[in-house]
Amino acid sequence: MKPLRLRLLLGIFVIATALAWAGAKLWNSLDTLPGVPAAAPVVLAAIAVILLATAISLRSRLKAMRERAPGAKRVDPLGAARAVVLGQASALVSALVSGVYAGLGIVLLTLPDFNSHRGAALTAGLAVLAGAGVVAAALWLQHICKLPEDGGQSGKGAAPSPR
Structure with a gap:
């Protein structure tokens, strides 16, 4: 499995923001701009918390295994991969x-009657921040579960064993 790169995620975010901005501008020209659900930042924040809790749990269990602590719980490799x-x-x-909410938020911020859309713009901004929290927690979880590089050597400075 290839590791996920921040550059890819930023590219997805930027493209989604641009498309959502264009779509929201078009939608606003029809005077039917959709609202931002109030649950969006809450759901994204909950996902970030779940990923963070998983990362912390796996990190402590892996650390206990490395230090050979008595009673350390083994980490199931399939569970870590999942x-x-x-x-x-x-x-x-x-x-x-997050890109969709960023594009919509930009349109809401630029509307002439911003005061009537202040709540939706704030909710969109919070959703973008919560989405960034999900990305950060996911990348940290990926880093924690990364297998150590062997580099073709079986020990410290030892030559590979012939087979």
Whole structure:
């Protein structure tokens, strides 16, 4: 599995922002601009908290295993892989959704009657921040579950064993 790169997520965010901005401008020309659901930042923040809790749990368990602590719980490799896949999927969707809310928020900020759209613009901004939290937690989870590089050596400075 290839690691997810921040550059890819930023690209998705920027493209989604541009498309959402253009779509919202078009939609606003029809006088039917959609609202921003109040649950959007809450759901994204909840996903970020779940990913963060998973990362903290896996990190402490991996640290206990490395230090050979008595009674250390083993980390199931398949469970760790599933956590990474969940984090990567969440980061990709969050980058897309955050871009949509950023584009919509930009349009709301530029409307002449901003005072009537202040709540929706604030909700869109909070959704973008919560989406950034999801991306950060997902990338940290991915970093925690990364396998150490072997580099083709079986020990410190030792030559590879012949087979």
